[in-house]
Amino acid sequence: MMxxxxxxxxxxxxxxxxxxxxxxxxxxxxKERFNVVFSVSATTRKPRPGEKNGxxxxxxxxxxxxxxxxxxxxxxxxxxxxxxxxxxxxFVMETVAKNRDIILAxxxxxxxxxxxxxxxxxxxxxxxxxxxxxxxxxxxxxxETKEAERRRLSIAEGELGCYKKYDYAIVNDEVTKTVARxxxxxxxxxxxxxx
Amino acid sequence: MMxxxxxxxxxxxxxxxxxxxxxxxxxxxxKERFNVVFSVSATTRKPRPGEKNGxxxxxxxxxxxxxxxxxxxxxxxxxxxxxxxxxxxxFVMETVAKNRDIILAxxxxxxxxxxxxxxxxxxxxxxxxxxxxxxxxxxxxxxETKEAERRRLSIAEGELGCYKKYDYAIVNDEVTKTVARxxxxxxxxxxxxxx
Numbered sequence: 001m002m003x004x005x006x007x008x009x010x011x012x013x014x015x016x017x018x019x020x021x022x023x024x025x026x027x028x029x030x031k032e033r034f035n036v037v038f039s040v041s042a043t044t045r046k047p048r049p050g051e052k053n054g055x056x057x058x059x060x061x062x063x064x065x066x067x068x069x070x071x072x073x074x075x076x077x078x079x080x081x082x083x084x085x086x087x088x089x090x091f092v093m094e095t096v097a098k099n100r101d102i103i104l105a106x107x108x109x110x111x112x113x114x115x116x117x118x119x120x121x122x123x124x125x126x127x128x129x130x131x132x133x134x135x136x137x138x139x140x141x142x143x144e145t146k147e148a149e150r151r152r153l154s155i156a157e158g159e160l161g162c163y164k165k166y167d168y169a170i171v172n173d174e175v176t177k178t179v180a181r182x183x184x185x186x187x188x189x190x191x192x193x194x195x
Numbered sequence: 196m197m198x199x200x201x202x203x204x205x206x207x208x209x210x211x212x213x214x215x216x217x218x219x220x221x222x223x224x225x226k227e228r229f230n231v232v233f234s235v236s237a238t239t240r241k242p243r244p245g246e247k248n249g250x251x252x253x254x255x256x257x258x259x260x261x262x263x264x265x266x267x268x269x270x271x272x273x274x275x276x277x278x279x280x281x282x283x284x285x286f287v288m289e290t291v292a293k294n295r296d297i298i299l300a301x302x303x304x305x306x307x308x309x310x311x312x313x314x315x316x317x318x319x320x321x322x323x324x325x326x327x328x329x330x331x332x333x334x335x336x337x338x339e340t341k342e343a344e345r346r347r348l349s350i351a352e353g354e355l356g357c358y359k360k361y362d363y364a365i366v367n368d369e370v371t372k373t374v375a376r377x378x379x380x381x382x383x384x385x386x387x388x389x390x
Contacts, residue, residue, distance in 0.1 A: 125388070168386045181386060188383030191363045191376060193320070 009096035010189055011118055012036070012103045014182070015111040016126035017156030021172040022105045025126060028179045029103075036186060037095045037102040042068070045083035058088070076106065076113040081148060085110070101186065108159040115165070122189050124182065125166040129173045204291035205384055206313055207231070207298045209377075210306040211321035212351030216367040217300045220321060223374045224298075231381060232290045232297040237263070240278035253283070271301065271308040276343060280305070296381065303354040310360070317384050319377065320361040324368045 016022045026038060042058040044065045053059045060068070065084050069077060074086035087104055095102045104114065114121050163169045170181045189195075211217045221233060237253040239260050248254045255263070260279050264272060269281035282299055290297045299309065309316050358364045365376045384390075 164388060166388050168383065169388050170386050181382060184379040184382035185386060187376060187379035188363065191365050191380060193359060193361050193364050 009037075009099050010101045010186075010195070011092065011096060011114070011121040012101065012186060012189070013111045013114050013121055013123045014103055014105045014126060015108050015123070016128070016172070017108065017159040018152050019156060020126045020128050021175075021178075022126050024175060025172065025178055025182065026103065026105050028175050029182060032179065032183075034183055034186075035101075037100050039087055039092055039095075039102055039104045041104075041106065042074070042086045042088060043083060045080075045085075075104075075117070076110045078107055078110050080107065081151070087114075101190070108162050112162075112165065120195055122185070123166040123168070124185060125163040125169040126178070127160070127163065127169055127171045129171055204232075204294050205296045205381075205390070206287065206291060206309070206316040207296065207381060207384075208306045208309050208316055208318045209298055209300045209321060210303050210318070211323070211367070212303065212354040213347050214351060215321045215323050216370075216373075217321050219370060220367065220373055220377065221298065221300050223370050224377060227374065227378075229378055229381075230296075232295050234282055234287055234290075234297055234299045236299075236301065237269070237281045237283060238278060240275075240280075270299075270312065271305045273302055273305050275302065276346070282309075296385070303357050307357075307360065315390055317380070318361040318363070319380060320358040320364040321373070322355070322358065322364055322366045324366055 014022050014026065029036070030038060040054065040056070040058055042060050042065060044060055044062050045057075047053065047057070047059055051057060062084065065086065068074065069084075069086065073089055075089040075092055077084060077086035085107070087106060087110065092102055092104070104110075106114070111123055115123055168185050170178055170185075172178045209217050209221065224231070225233060235249065235251070235253055237255050237260060239255055239257050240252075242248065242252070242254055246252060257279065260281065263269065264279075264281065268284055270284040270287055272279060272281035280302070282301060282305065287297055287299070299305075301309070306318055310318055363380050365373055365380075367373045
């Protein structure tokens with residue numbers, strides 16, 4: 001009765017330092033066919049092995065990215081060591097207008113920008129179980145130079161301190177457990193009164 | 196790491212208009228052995244069939260209830276058509292001090308008092324699927340006079356409007372589903388950053 005009031009979908013922002021595990025987490029959640037939509041970021045970086053255009057990222061060259069940027073096509077965008085990443089605005093807005101919830105898996109800076117623009121967004125921080133594990137994950141990735149790896153780790157350490165600006169923080173110790181926590185947060189937010 | 200900061204248990208207040216189904220809900224949650232403690236209210240009303248002293252309520256006579264009231268033994272108390280109900284303060288405080296979460300299944304007035312005293316308490320409103328069903332549930336109870344039933348229903352209707360003062364509202368359509376929603380809210384709150 002009083003809950004049928006017309007409302008819009010919820011925007012969930014999932015972020016973690018690089019290597020924190022947000023991509024793995026989203027992949028696991030997608031597999032469960034949980035009722036939520038995923039935003040696909042645009043990026044100028046090269047696809048990694050196994051990544052598919054349109055599913056994992058929208059791969060664009062720099063000129064095309066900049067054209068879209070100038071057309072204000074992105075909700076937020078980030079320059080990560082020269083690689084540009086952006087969240088296509090239209091898809092997010094159309095999804096919530098249809099009263100469907102959407103997950104944006106983006107970096108910490110992007111999350112802070114979304115929070116400023118969209119007050120109702122729910123920010124979830126994914127923490128690696130330890131800094132040691134974060135290091136190992138970044139190393140295992142092996143897609144970058146030693147120097148880039150070092151810089152990325154130092155940024156990651158700084159970003160860990162940002163968790164206080166989030167609404168929720170979950171430790172990514174075991175994917176199954178972390179996915180369950182994430183689902184609980186989504187379900188709980190759907191029942192919040194003040195939104 | 197940063198999440199190991201010493202924190203206290205969370206107080207969850209579950210309330211609904213009379214007949215809204217909070218008792219059934221708590222019973223179902225208890226059966227699942229979900230990791231949460233339940234507060235047992237003291238009351239001066241007579242036990243209903245099947246109710247056990249110390250498990251469902253702490254049954255007290257009016258004099259004893261008043262003695263405890265004067266000793267400030269209750270976190271909150273309510274006079275419901277002459278029947279007194281109170282939440283034993285000490286048990287709640289000792290539970291949260293041990294970093295365990297506790298559920299208080301109390302009425303709307305009691306919930307509002309707890310909210311004023313304990314800012315960090317999380318209020319969950321349990322809504323009956325419809326007012327018609329609420330009526331039927333109150334009638335099915337058959338433990339009171341027509342007049343008491345009418346007054347109770349009129350109060351219940353008024354209380355339904357209180358849901359806006361709660362943090363969460365869940366519709367009690369099917370016990371299994373409602374218990375799942377309740378568990379999600381508890382798990383989500385355990386991962387909130389600002390508490």
